[in-house]
Amino acid sequence: MAESEVLLEVKDLKKWFPIKAGFFKHTVGYVYAVDGISFQIKRGQTMGLVGESGCGKSTTGRTILRLLERTDGQVIFDGQDLNDLSKEELRRIRPRIQIVFQDPYSSLSPRLPVGEIIGEAVREHGIVPEEEFDDYITRVMEVCGLPPYYKDRYPHEFSGGQRQRICIARALALSPDFIVCDEPVSALDVSIQAQIINLLKKLQKDYGLTYLFISHDLSVVEHISDTVGVMYLGNMVEFAETDEIFANPLHPYTKALFSAIPVPDPDVKIDRVILPGSIPSPANPPKGCKFHTRCEKCMAACTVKAPEWQEVEPGHWCACHLYNMDALTPEEKEPAMSDEAKDT
Amino acid sequence: MAENTKNGSKKKGASYLSARESRRITKYNRRVTKRLEKQRADANKDENLYTTKMKDEGNVVEFDNVCTYFFTDAGTVKAVDGVTFNVPKCSTVGVVGESGCGKSVTSLSLMQLLQRPQGQVVGGEIRFNKDDGTAYNIVNTPNEIMEKIRGNRISMIFQEPMTSLNPVFRIGAQVDEVLKLHNPDWTEEQIKERTLEMLDMVGIANKEGVYKMYPHELSGGMRQRVMIAIALACSPTLIIADEPTTALDVTIQAQILDLLQNLKDRLQSSIMLITHDLGVVAGMADYVVVMYAGRVIEKGTADDIFHHPSHPYTIGLMRSKPVVGKKVEELYNIPGSVPNPVDMPNYCYYKDRCEMHCDRCSGDYPPEIRISDTHVVSCWRYFDEGEVLGYPKSVNVEDL
Numbered sequence A: 001m002a003e004s005e006v007l008l009e010v011k012d013l014k015k016w017f018p019i020k021a022g023f024f025k026h027t028v029g030y031v032y033a034v035d036g037i038s039f040q041i042k043r044g045q046t047m048g049l050v051g052e053s054g055c056g057k058s059t060t061g062r063t064i065l066r067l068l069e070r071t072d073g074q075v076i077f078d079g080q081d082l083n084d085l086s087k088e089e090l091r092r093i094r095p096r097i098q099i100v101f102q103d104p105y106s107s108l109s110p111r112l113p114v115g116e117i118i119g120e121a122v123r124e125h126g127i128v129p130e131e132e133f134d135d136y137i138t139r140v141m142e143v144c145g146l147p148p149y150y151k152d153r154y155p156h157e158f159s160g161g162q163r164q165r166i167c168i169a170r171a172l173a174l175s176p177d178f179i180v181c182d183e184p185v186s187a188l189d190v191s192i193q194a195q196i197i198n199l200l201k202k203l204q205k206d207y208g209l210t211y212l213f214i215s216h217d218l219s220v221v222e223h224i225s226d227t228v229g230v231m232y233l234g235n236m237v238e239f240a241e242t243d244e245i246f247a248n249p250l251h252p253y254t255k256a257l258f259s260a261i262p263v264p265d266p267d268v269k270i271d272r273v274i275l276p277g278s279i280p281s282p283a284n285p286p287k288g289c290k291f292h293t294r295c296e297k298c299m300a301a302c303t304v305k306a307p308e309w310q311e312v313e314p315g316h317w318c319a320c321h322l323y324n325m326d327a328l329t330p331e332e333k334e335p336a337m338s339d340e341a342k343d344t
Numbered sequence B: 001m002a003e004n005t006k007n008g009s010k011k012k013g014a015s016y017l018s019a020r021e022s023r024r025i026t027k028y029n030r031r032v033t034k035r036l037e038k039q040r041a042d043a044n045k046d047e048n049l050y051t052t053k054m055k056d057e058g059n060v061v062e063f064d065n066v067c068t069y070f071f072t073d074a075g076t077v078k079a080v081d082g083v084t085f086n087v088p089k090c091s092t093v094g095v096v097g098e099s100g101c102g103k104s105v106t107s108l109s110l111m112q113l114l115q116r117p118q119g120q121v122v123g124g125e126i127r128f129n130k131d132d133g134t135a136y137n138i139v140n141t142p143n144e145i146m147e148k149i150r151g152n153r154i155s156m157i158f159q160e161p162m163t164s165l166n167p168v169f170r171i172g173a174q175v176d177e178v179l180k181l182h183n184p185d186w187t188e189e190q191i192k193e194r195t196l197e198m199l200d201m202v203g204i205a206n207k208e209g210v211y212k213m214y215p216h217e218l219s220g221g222m223r224q225r226v227m228i229a230i231a232l233a234c235s236p237t238l239i240i241a242d243e244p245t246t247a248l249d250v251t252i253q254a255q256i257l258d259l260l261q262n263l264k265d266r267l268q269s270s271i272m273l274i275t276h277d278l279g280v281v282a283g284m285a286d287y288v289v290v291m292y293a294g295r296v297i298e299k300g301t302a303d304d305i306f307h308h309p310s311h312p313y314t315i316g317l318m319r320s321k322p323v324v325g326k327k328v329e330e331l332y333n334i335p336g337s338v339p340n341p342v343d344m345p346n347y348c349y350y351k352d353r354c355e356m357h358c359d360r361c362s363g364d365y366p367p368e369i370r371i372s373d374t375h376v377v378s379c380w381r382y383f384d385e386g387e388v389l390g391y392p393k394s395v396n397v398e399d400l
């Protein structure tokens, strides 16, 4: 079989966290952290995943990696459903899928020297023969811009940017195909962010890596991604190629989100779409379209019926009734303003 | 070490100090801070020492060569070292710079909220306009007067609204309290009425309901609105907003910034907006102050800074941030990292990272140079083009 173009396919993935209460700790409800999302990432490409705090971006990343067990849906990596794999098979595939976390301070063990941090899993998975181990680690560190004499130092001696390089080196040492980058630059200063973003891009070019790049910084996502998915309260509301989605956002949420990006130019006066209200709780999401409580285009249908995830234009997916008006009756098209939106 | 000077450098520095050296520092710190505390107590008693005159009556606050140092176990941290800038009336001044460059310490010095005794303003003046032809020199102002100024004439909005609201009191009670403190002659009804009015003004629709709620029952954006209501309750002349939206989501951030801007115009206050986000500053500020390693390296109108950035650091900062709609293959990246705050070089602090440095840059720290009516840069590259205004005045720690 020829190698398929698509490296990762996520189909209707769900992750609900049970809410336990009472003496017997029975389940009284769920946090619908990820509530049925689908997307594909092609080999060697980067998909940006954006959305506001708590919308389920990290949960998506962790569920893909099986750091969390899914509730429902499929994660197909290189033709195999990760959830069907046995423990042993999973262990063998693990090095190929890596993750880099947001917080470079807490994700490194303070008691191990840098060389060991990077090399631990290399040894465990037998990536290189023992006699080549040292050279290999040196090479990986060099690629990530870390001088080899750092090997014997401890994480607390490094700045945030250097620690993030160590995290990236640790992931890269296992020669992965796919890396989930969960807000890798959010904790860093602007001038250091650029160093890390450039490094990630260079590694992608040199080693053909595929990234899922999670971030709430839209300008960074635009810079690094080939495609972008926008999440709201556990659902994907829009997905398209980067240029397309920034030039032509369809979903009312995406439009508001993009218009809120601060632009570093005092002369640019953007027409901000100021969204009313706040983000509802994912444990008790609004009925119908989850965005309807804050949407200025909200119609009667939106308050009761969830919009379908559909391909509005080739390659441009969106979940919003506005792009499926033919399916609605005239009554369903009536404007409907939710109470919360009226408030603010 | 680089950006996280708060943990990084102190830990690193500490582990490299010999026990003897460390004892010497501790002893020295105790002696110096004791003397400074005494000096302050004396100055507090003398009205002439804390009354002064504004250089320009059109300003609310003038920072004049302010030096705020921390006497830590690893040595003296010159967190703010010769900072000079003004906040004009009814305008927004953005203060930008990387983590640890001294933005918060500058504002805390103005509020007299430094962690004492290790944090001390050791030099310079901070003038706060009394609007009667005189001004307070905040550095020497006694605490009784500061208590009246804080919250009343200058108020502060912090980054994390959850930690600045008291979790065990209802929202209404917390706003009431501030009003009561500054208007002792008001009746209960007057106070409650004003509180509801404030909640209404910051866009809280369900004001009667929110009045009775506890902080944890509100979302981050709502809490920040309450903080703003508290900050504005007494119509202050200056609002210090220290990263007011960093903890919030983009769409909520847009709401809050919009609100702040509107209220500022309505109350005719000034805002000192502290942030590391150039985008936020561009959208809000009339004037911009760029700080680096405890010093102001460039200041001017928003137009000066964003359209004619002149200091190599400002230029680098602008280029290293991706901008939506502007495609670049590779981002510019500023090499290296911020110098160690305990051990600053005696030449330009940016030189070791600067790709435009010239022969002069290895000499003294550069002076402030005026390159247009409104635009001032501290960089040797402009030495022949502009008017030299003066050098930042540092305080020699050995003399203290």
Ligand SMILES: Nc1ncnc2c1ncn2[C@@H]1O[C@H](COP(=O)(O)OP(=O)(O)OP(=O)(O)O)[C@@H](O)[C@H]1O
Pocket: A017, A031, A032, A033, A051, A052, A053, A054, A055, A056, A057, A058, A059, A060, A216, A282
């Ligand atoms: N282990 C858990 N148990 C219960 N609820 C959880 C757990 N992990 C996450 N959640 C909830 O799931 C929702 C989605 O969380 P998630 O961390 O995926 O958001 P996110 O999009 O990554 O947000 P952020 O931008 O703040 O990182 C949140 O409401 C969160 O409180």
Ligand SMILES: Nc1ncnc2c1ncn2[C@@H]1O[C@H](COP(=O)(O)OP(=O)(O)OP(=O)(O)O)[C@@H](O)[C@H]1O
Pocket: B005, B006, B070, B072, B077, B079, B097, B098, B099, B100, B101, B102, B103, B104, B105, B106, B115, B118, B119, B276, B341
């Ligand atoms: N209580 C303290 N004791 C010792 N050093 C301190 C103290 N508070 C601040 N500093 C030091 O003063 C310097 C300036 O800190 P400041 O908090 O003003 O930075 P900032 O510009 O506000 O950064 P951020 O963007 O991270 O808030 C830092 O080097 C910091 O380590």
Ligand code: SF4
Pocket: A251, A252, A253, A289, A290, A291, A292, A293, A295, A296, A297, A298, A299, A302, A307, A319, A320, A321, A322
């Ligand atoms: S479906 Fe309706 S409520 Fe939802 S985003 Fe579209 S228009 Fe707004």
Ligand SMILES: [Mg+2]
Pocket: A057, A058, A059
């Ligand atoms: Mg997350």
Ligand SMILES: [Mg+2]
Pocket: B103, B104, B105, B242
């Ligand atoms: Mg600060």
